[in-house]
Amino acid sequence: MVGERRVSRTAVLGTVAAILGGILCVRLWFLQVLDAPGLEERVREVRTRTVKLTPERGRIFDLEGRIVADNERVLTVTIDRQVVARPLARQQMWNRLSGALGLSLEQLEERYKSKRYDQLQPAPLREDIDESLAVFLRERSEDYPGVDVREHWRREYPYAPVASHVVGFLGAIRESELEYYRNLGYDPDARVGQFGVEQTYESVLRGTPGYVKYEVDSRGRILRQLERREPIPGNDVQLSIDLDMQQFTEQALQTEIRARRRTEAPTVLAFGEPDPRYPEAVFYKAPAGSSVVMNHETGEVLAMASYPNFDNRWFNAGISSEKFQQLFPRTDDPDLSILVNRAISGRYNLGSTFKPFVAFAALNTGQLPGGTSYLLLDEGTYKLQSIPEERCQLNVKCIFKNANCGNGAPCKYGRVNVVDSLAVSSDVFFYKIGEQIFTERGNRPVLEEQVRLFGFGSPTEIDLPYEFTGTIPSRLLKERLAESGAIAREEGEGYYVGDNVQFAIGQGLLSATPLQLAVAYGTLANGGKVVRPRVVRAIWTPGTPDGKSGAVDLRAGTILRDFTAPQVIRDIGLREDVRDPIVRGLTRVINGPGKRYDFYHATTGEKLFRSYPKATLPIAGKTGTAQGAGNLPWNDSSAFAAFSKDPAKPYTASTFIEKAGFGSRAAAPVVKCVFTALAGKIRVGKALPSDPLDVNSFEVAQPQYLPNPLCLVGTGSSVRD
């Protein structure tokens, strides 16, 4: 018999059961009704995996279609991180992969753990495997779950180091740019253009990534493909650079720089004797230089060389960061910096190469009474007229001298007009302009306004990154420099006559890049049009077909955007009566004659250009020597700019070599070589694809020499020009 108490006790049990059952039902309702929305989406996310398909980056080729930046298909073995998340599974996988990939277990583990790679994407284990290994791994996907072979592209620079500053390189996205690139849809581990055309035309070259969407299981193994969008390759970019001319210019620049390093600077004299405070024999340091050759009608840059240069293949050579530090050391010494395109980033005094623009300012504003016929007696010194005598005695520098004529005394050129003074580079003539254009016009910045017309002090807007704007001496600039501590505070207090006098001979706080110099000379050459310089000639639709070896077939491609039409930034209204005396003066710099006063003073370029084929390609140019620290001879930097007077070959070239001596000694020979080549009087070697990069080398770039350096040879001026 069932007792009453037993019944009531079983009822307790029944109640417990009912409660537990109720809990389950309530929970079920919670899960399926209240929690379910939203979870569906989450489940879809974990079930799908999207693999990005990298587009082939656009190629870069030169004027004639020679490919300077190419892509090589690289096969990379990757492993799905989820599949080997557990240490045991990973160990087993490494054991199986180690032999096939030729990597040790430790190397594999290190690759897997490395934070260099996107943790959400499969980990790359080994790059650059053979096609046969790829086939092997793909066929045995059962044995190697989660292992995948991915195709991507590696940037190749077949002609490196030629034009490496212009072409640039790819690099990892910097921390500060991460947000910017992320918004553009880049992966954090993507490589983007970090220099040169690779950087400025990143958006053009990149292309549009595609993707494949897979349905995956819990181990990340692919169940089926859901969606696939093919990537669209990037557009090709054609440079205005002519690779042969580029190589020639680089060779000329480097050969000259090396020659200058073996040259002694003039001895510092004190009272006609060697100054005992300084060593007698100092070799020029000539650490760096740059050269620009451009078409002054269209703005297209034909060649742009900068030294020290580098091999842009280092950036994807897979070298260690220590090795990279050795090759590209971090340095505060501007002489040594490598990753600087000095043609557009160098901040240089222009020295006398600036004089034509001062002459322009004087002629254009009527500062010279009678213009060309205005004569000045140059007795070697100029005394400021606007400063009272007593102040000159006290603390103001009032006497400005010409450069020494060898015997310790300043050169005297006698009665000179504007043409003569450009030809022999008379400082006195320009000191006077510098003073009077300031004092006679109410201390207004007339000279600044006039030279700004040529683009000094503003960017040339070339399509390359890191362009230096340049500085023009002014009250504002002095204040700013004093604030930043670049000059003493009391020096920054005001803008005086002395500043303008220095300005008039291209010294002092004036700074510009060699490209700005070329653009300004080009403006004189083309009759007053400031053109925007460009290194890119056209953008082509993706996949320009290959032509003969190492080049694309330009006739078979399609141009998407053409930049050949000149972009005139401004027309300065250059009058012929202003231009003519300047051009005549600059022509005499090359051709002579000089000025006879006491004895014959040759023009600054006359002797050097004696061997130049003037009849074939007439040119006009100007030398310049930028004074360096302590005004010591071995700190002189050498500048030269010249333009062709032949409308059929509308080229302007400029060169600047740091700490290499007078303008006619270092920079001018390079420009001379360039024009000799443009005249067709010297053979320009064909640029050839370079040897593979030796990753064990410690040279940042293979040195280049001019095969025939004869064009560099000639006698420079004996006077600081």
Next chain:
Amino acid sequence: MAGILSTRRPDSGLGNIKRGITAPTRSIDWVLMTAVGLLNTIGVFIVYSATRPRLISRGSDPFSFAQRQVAFIIVALVAMVVVMWLDYVQLHGNANLLYAGTLFLLVLVLVTGAVIGGARLSFDLGPISVQPSEISKVTTLLLLAGYLARGDTEEVSYEMFIRSLFIVGVPVVLIAVEPDLGSASVVVAMAMGVLLVAGARARYIILITTLSVSSVVAGVVSGVVRDYQLQRITGFLNQNSDSASLQQLITQVRFAKRAVATGGFFGKGYLDGPLTNGRFIPVQSTDFVFSAVGEQFGMVGCGIVLSLFAVVLWRIFRIARLAQDRLGTLVCTGVFTMILWQAFQNIGMTMGITPVSGVPLPFVSYGGSHTVAFAMMIGLAQSVHMRRFR
């Protein structure tokens, strides 16, 4: 219906009734039988859907687990019929022997059992493995119920309570050190249910609860309870934790919950559950079998499974009340408690309201030992039902 009746032959006496009213075979609880049978059938289909993706990916026969489960059910059916056929009173006469045998097996498994995941739960007998803890649930119940029923009083004396504790305590400790805390808790729950109905005082129930809780704590402190057992509890208490050591545990419960939740009302359809097919839920054919039900059949499917359990429990509860003697009531109470607690634990952990304990869902989950053990329990209940008119 009338047609069927009219075609019945007139000389067949009392229709198909050939035995006396008290014949045990006349009193089989067919409702219970049907409910258990349905759960087992559902189990086979769910086991198939939950093991298919893994078997396919291995290149094995996708039906192999389902086929084995069918074989287990057949064995279980035989075991059940044997238990039904044997009188539970007679069975309890041999309870001492059976109990001793199971204890021996429990000790043996600790020494020679196959190590899986750091635990020795089963004997590896080639194609099958046997978990003595499952069998011990039945034999412990028999011994305990028999002992408590002996006095035929409605009271449990202090001495009886202590002896009962001993009867239950030995296998519980042996199971707990395997370690299989889930199964141990099932035996404890059974003891509590049986003691309650046998007339134990409330303070005895409180004492046994305190004892089990404190022994678990002692186990944790002494290190007998392994880390992963502890993690199951910490993981349960911190279901949104970011802790790396708990990640695997938490994600498996998270995916199980998601599977149930995204099933919706009607489910994704049989063999169409994305999380099931994607093998996102580990041990889905045993521990997390309910998630496969939820994803594929939704609230309707879960409701059916829960209802079938309700029917099973109701029938056993009913048998406990109808039982002809105190022993029958106590046996049924034990069966009732074990099914209730184990099902609650299993379904609860799938839905994230109980810690992950690794106990299978009775009748549904893949596995031989528990299928057979629970079939034997049903057999016991049936045996009580069949002999209630004695």
